[in-house]
Amino acid sequence: MKQILKKILNFLLLCAGVSPLCFYLNYCRKKQIVFLLYHRIREPRDCYEPAVSAVHFQKHLKFIRKYFEVIGVDEAVGKLRRAEPLRRSCAVITFDDGYRDNYDPGYAILKKEQLPAVIFLALAGIDKKEPMWTSYVEALFELTSKHELVCANLPGRKSFSMQTPVLRKAACFEIKSQMKRVSDCRRNEILEDLIRILEVEIPETHEMFSQMLDWEQIRQMDAGSLITFGSHTISHRMLANLNRDEIVSELADSKHRLEEKLGHPVDYISYPGNSYDQQVVDLAQQSGYAAAFAVDQGISQPQDSLFKIKRIHIENGGVSDFIAELSFALSGIRKILKRLRVTK
Ligand SMILES: [Zn+2]
Numbered sequence: 001m002k003q004i005l006k007k008i009l010n011f012l013l014l015c016a017g018v019s020p021l022c023f024y025l026n027y028c029r030k031k032q033i034v035f036l037l038y039h040r041i042r043e044p045r046d047c048y049e050p051a052v053s054a055v056h057f058q059k060h061l062k063f064i065r066k067y068f069e070v071i072g073v074d075e076a077v078g079k080l081r082r083a084e085p086l087r088r089s090c091a092v093i094t095f096d097d098g099y100r101d102n103y104d105p106g107y108a109i110l111k112k113e114q115l116p117a118v119i120f121l122a123l124a125g126i127d128k129k130e131p132m133w134t135s136y137v138e139a140l141f142e143l144t145s146k147h148e149l150v151c152a153n154l155p156g157r158k159s160f161s162m163q164t165p166v167l168r169k170a171a172c173f174e175i176k177s178q179m180k181r182v183s184d185c186r187r188n189e190i191l192e193d194l195i196r197i198l199e200v201e202i203p204e205t206h207e208m209f210s211q212m213l214d215w216e217q218i219r220q221m222d223a224g225s226l227i228t229f230g231s232h233t234i235s236h237r238m239l240a241n242l243n244r245d246e247i248v249s250e251l252a253d254s255k256h257r258l259e260e261k262l263g264h265p266v267d268y269i270s271y272p273g274n275s276y277d278q279q280v281v282d283l284a285q286q287s288g289y290a291a292a293f294a295v296d297q298g299i300s301q302p303q304d305s306l307f308k309i310k311r312i313h314i315e316n317g318g319v320s321d322f323i324a325e326l327s328f329a330l331s332g333i334r335k336i337l338k339r340l341r342v343t344k
Pocket of ligand 1: 096097232236272
């Protein structure tokens with residue numbers, strides 16, 4: 001319902017000329033580099049899944065190619081570092097996690113449009129086919145037949161009704177948000193509690209065990225000129241919740257592992273779950289990265305840190321929604337839209 005309201009509002013703002021005006025002020029009058037964040041390229045299973053359908057992705061690309069210079073990550077970071085004046089606004093396409101659909105249909109669409117992108121890989125999912133903990137939680141909620149959940153170990157709300165699929169998905173979304181805030185150890189405990197309470201055994205054939213890219217697909221894309229690969233750590237744990245040694249290991253080991261597999265330097269990292277603090281930023285710099293990416297909605301300016309580059313999270317939707325996402329990234333209207341937002 002909220003999703004529909006948001007789409008109607010985006011459409012009305014487009015028709016009233018509000019989003020085109022904000023778009024003009026942000027990207028035509030001002031020249032900026034906008035970093036777009038995607039996760040999956042597939043039809044979203046529900047309003048909580050960070051996925052954009054192939055049809056909408058193609059529409060987004062056609063739109064940005066018309067109004068922006070679409071550049072690769074090296075060029076964009078170079079322009080920010082040198083505070084280079086821009087002839088027109090630029091856009092950089094980024095993907096987090098490394099899902100298989102980034103290759104098919106994502107890469108196929110990028111190749112068709114001849115547009116560059118950067119994909120940040122969470123390596124445990126690729127090396128060991130180990131699902132990210134978020135996928136694990138989602139599978140538990142998808143497969144359970146329970147109609148309510150009480151989990152005393154959760155740091156926030158502990159009791160959830162799951163009488164309808166909508167309530168079950170809302171519970172899953174809130175519990176994942178709560179689990180992002182706790183330590184690694186506590187999260188594992190909560191996960192064990194959820195497995196026990198929801199009484200689910202996830203079959204080995206479940207989609208989450210084959211949803212990530214494999215090394216053959218990565219090598220193929222790396223051999224072309226369009227895709228740059230970056231690290232999204234090894235385990236996709238929330239870096240700001242880890243101790244110093246664990247952070248160093250996530251940052252440095254993922255860089256070395258990727259460089260070993262690809263045979264060339266890897267210069268960029270994105271922080272899983274947007275979890276970072278000053279220690280994480282300092283250690284990313286010391287680990288030899290040239291820049292690091294956050295998910296703080298907005299647009300980085302040349303004077304901002306290259307280790308907290310902002311990205312705009314793009315949700316599934318047509319061109320009016322896409323213009324609204326881009327246009328209101330810096331304005332107060334975004335806060336109003338955010339109240340209607342149910343995905344992240
Ligand atoms: Zn991620």
